[in-house]
Amino acid sequence: TYKIEVTAEGFEQSEEEKTREYVVGDECKTNGLCLCEFQPLLTSTLMPGEAHGKITAYEPPFSAQKGAEILIPTTIKNVGGKFGEFRMFLFDDVTNEVLEHEPKLTWEDLDPAEMYTETLDTVSWKPMAMPEHDWKLRIEVRKQTTPDIADDTKQFTVVLGGPAGHILTLDRIRTLVKGEIHVFTGNLTKEGVPVAGEKIEIWEEDVFFNDKLCEGTTDDEGNFAIEWTVVAVEGILGGKNAEMYAHHPASGTKTTVQKGILIKKPSELTVTAERHSINTIRPITIELDWYDEAETKWKPVSGYPAELEENPSEHTTFAYGNKHRVRAIRDCIITQLRSDREEFDPLEWDKMKIKLDMKKYLTIWKEEEEEE
Structure with missing residues (x-):
């Protein structure tokens, strides 16, 4: 021994x-x-003492037609012993050019043993980047503390062929918001020629069964733009990820399943009114101001009609003088927000400071005097 x-x-x-x-x-x-x-x-x-990213799964296609979009579902995991922030990158392994990085805006927060799945796309950031030869690609996962060093890499080759048969593409789907209209866009060609007047279906993939969400028709250029009012796909709303793809039923052609699509609830904004302010009319269109941090002043918000709903649990009734009574609504919720101004994002409402002048909606009613 x-x-x-x-x-x-x-x-x-x-x-x-x-x-x-x-x-x-x-x-x-x-x-x-x-x-x-x-x-x-x-x-x-043995577990690394610091955060450490590892590529635990990736699904590149073995082959693709030239000009077709290549989607690569990829899963990374924090195999380290501490919290870390990670990004996955897709490179041309020959030129070392970054084709795409996910997530787009921020690094993904992962606790130890936590995983994150996203779909890398070869043409989202570099249109027409596909070479004439077989494409050598590389996936890397990096953490924010060492953004120029890869924690883990995976290399693979996609065999490219000439245009043949039907090629169906579905543009990258990002975050969806329940109740809003999303437009699915893409293209259908056959042997490199646009195909017009063909039915295209959009499907949500599920473990047990798939749901058809909507359908539309290609135009003269082979393009399609299919509107869908976002609903809560069962088991997905509330921070979970959906998986969707496009289908051309006439040829049986399908796109790669796009994973990691987030369906969010619409934003709600809670407003607290002064005790003496009341509202007995609902729904009502109200006026809001928002605080501009850069200019440090309040500005009116136009183009945002909203409905105000009283919170029944927060009603109070108190005496106003000896002849009148008023009811104060202390907490109210804005239940609808619609905008015709692109510079305001409804998803950002919960991050803004809001003030609401409810004095103009004050309603006081006179009680009948009691008979002596």
């Missing part, structure tokens, strides 16, 4: 784990120390 001290630079390990006992076979006793014959009595799993 030999005692061997194990060290792993950059890994956390307790003092008890640093020394393990190993049993050596008879052959090793005769021929000297043979590490390959060691039988561990105890085993331990």
Whole structure:
């Protein structure tokens, strides 16, 4: 029996784990120390002390037609022992050019053992980047603390062929908001020629069954633009991810399933009114101001008609003088927000400071005097 001290630079390990006992076979006793014959009595799993990203799954197509969109569903995992912020990147492995990075705006927050799935796209950021030869690609996962160093990489080659048969593309789908209209766009060609007047269906993929969301028809250029009022796909609304694809039923052609599509609830804005302010008329169109941090002043918001709904649990009735009574609504919720101004994003309402002047809606009614 030999005692061997194990060290792993950059890994956390307790003092008890640093020394393990190993049993050596008879052959090793005769021929000297043979590490390959060691039988561990105890085993331990080494975990990096810091956050560390690993590509646990990726699904590149083996082949693709030239000009077709290549989508690569990819899953990364924080295999480290601490919280970290990660991004996945797609590179041309020959030119080292970044074709896409996800997520677009921020690094993805991952706790230890937490995973994140996104679909990398070869043409979202670099249109017409596809070479004439077979395409050597590389996926990397990096963390924010070392943004120029890859924690893990995966290399693969997609075999490219000339235009043949039907090629169906579906433009990248990002976040959807329940109740809003989303337009699915894409293109259909056959042997490189646009195909007009063909039915295209949009489907949501499920573990047990698929749901057809909507359908439309291609125009003279082979393009389609299909409107869909976003609804809560069962089991998906509320921070979970949907999976969607386009289908050309006449040829059976389908696009790659796009994963990681977030369906959000519409924003709600809670407003607290002064105690003496009341509203007995609902729904009512109200006027809002928002605080411009850059100019440090309040500005009126136009183009945002809203409906105000009283919170029944927060009603109070109190005496106003000796002849009148008023009812104060302290908490109200704006239940609808619509905009005709692109510079205001309804999803950002919950991040804004809002003030609401409800004095103009004050309603006081006179009680009948009691008979003596």
